[in-house]
Amino acid sequence: MKTPTRTADDDLQVYEPHRVGLPKLGPYFKDLFGRRQFAAELSRATMRAAHSTTFFGQLWLVINPLLLAAVYYFLVNILSSRGGAEYLVHLVGGLFFFYFISGCITSGAASVTGSGKLVSTMAFPRLLMPLSAVRTAFFRFLPTLIVYFVIHAFAGAPWTPRMALAAVFLLFGLVFGAGMGALLAAIQVYFRDTSSFLPYFVRIWLYMSPVLWYAEDIQSRLGHVGARFAQVNPLYSIIGGWSDLLVRSQMPPVQFWIGGAAWSVAALLVGFAFFMSREREFAVRL
Numbered sequence: 307m308k309t310p311t312r313t314a315d316d317d318l319q320v321y322e323p324h325r326v327g328l329p330k331l332g333p334y335f336k337d338l339f340g341r342r343q344f345a346a347e348l349s350r351a352t353m354r355a356a357h358s359t360t361f362f363g364q365l366w367l368v369i370n371p372l373l374l375a376a377v378y379y380f381l382v383n384i385l386s387s388r389g390g391a392e393y394l395v396h397l398v399g400g401l402f403f404f405y406f407i408s409g410c411i412t413s414g415a416a417s418v419t420g421s422g423k424l425v426s427t428m429a430f431p432r433l434l435m436p437l438s439a440v441r442t443a444f445f446r447f448l449p450t451l452i453v454y455f456v457i458h459a460f461a462g463a464p465w466t467p468r469m470a471l472a473a474v475f476l477l478f479g480l481v482f483g484a485g486m487g488a489l490l491a492a493i494q495v496y497f498r499d500t501s502s503f504l505p506y507f508v509r510i511w512l513y514m515s516p517v518l519w520y521a522e523d524i525q526s527r528l529g530h531v532g533a534r535f536a537q538v539n540p541l542y543s544i545i546g547g548w549s550d551l552l553v554r555s556q557m558p559p560v561q562f563w564i565g566g567a568a569w570s571v572a573a574l575l576v577g578f579a580f581f582m583s584r585e586r587e588f589a590v591r592l
Contacts, residue, residue, distance in 0.1 A: 418494065
């Protein structure tokens with residue numbers, strides 16, 4: 307394990323051994339907060355590179371999940387004869403939210419390995435990189451949220467003040483995505499094949515989450531074994547609560563609130579702790 311230090315002439319980097327572990331949290335988070343504008347600018351640069359700030363770039367952010375929603379809607383309608391306006395609103399709202407969370411995770415996972423030169427040439431808290439990816443995913447999610455509300459209105463879905471509580475589950479999803487993105491970003495430094503495996507895992511995760519089906523239908527749709535497995539899925543609580551509030555304007559069960567809060571906090575603590583304990587050797591590994 308090696309940590310870079312500068313020589314007197316500041317032209318060479320000398321790597322000295324260090325012990326893997328958490329840095330001093332006070333100075334670390336102070337430095338992290340002080341460099342928040344760096345993370346924001348890194349996010350803006352990523353969005354500009356992907357044309358996410360242009361009209362057609364933002365249009366594609368909406369069209370892509372809408373096309374997926376159309377495919378899944380007709381597929382489910384053919385296979386199970388389930389459809390209707392309410393199901394369409396549930397499907398669109400769930401897909402938009404799922405792709406926001408998965409975007410936090412997948413872009414966060416690639417944030418360190420995709421910026422090897424930046425890591426090796428600049429000294430800054432590396433946690434800024436997955437946090438920048440989360441910011442990018444959030445701003446890409448906002449246009450889809452506007453489109454969702456249009457579909458919600460045309461479908462005649464209910465509007466109540468209770469829908470505002472969906473912001474709590476949006477926060478759960480953001481925190482969970484940040485924690486998982488940081489965890490996978492550190493893992494991918496050591497195991498580069500993570501990026502090849504992750505898309506398949508995300509697709510399976512989609513099928514096991516209450517997006518193509520309602521949370522209360524878990525027993526009839528997946529059977530006893532599948533239901534038990536799906537209920538330990540973190541997104542079962544997070545997306546289930548989001549859909550209950552935003553789509554159906556009904557209060558989610560207590561276990562959704564507890565599960566969403568518990569999974570998001572656990573992912574944040576584990577992901578950040580593991581990332582911070584390893585980030586000082588990223589430059590050597592990359």
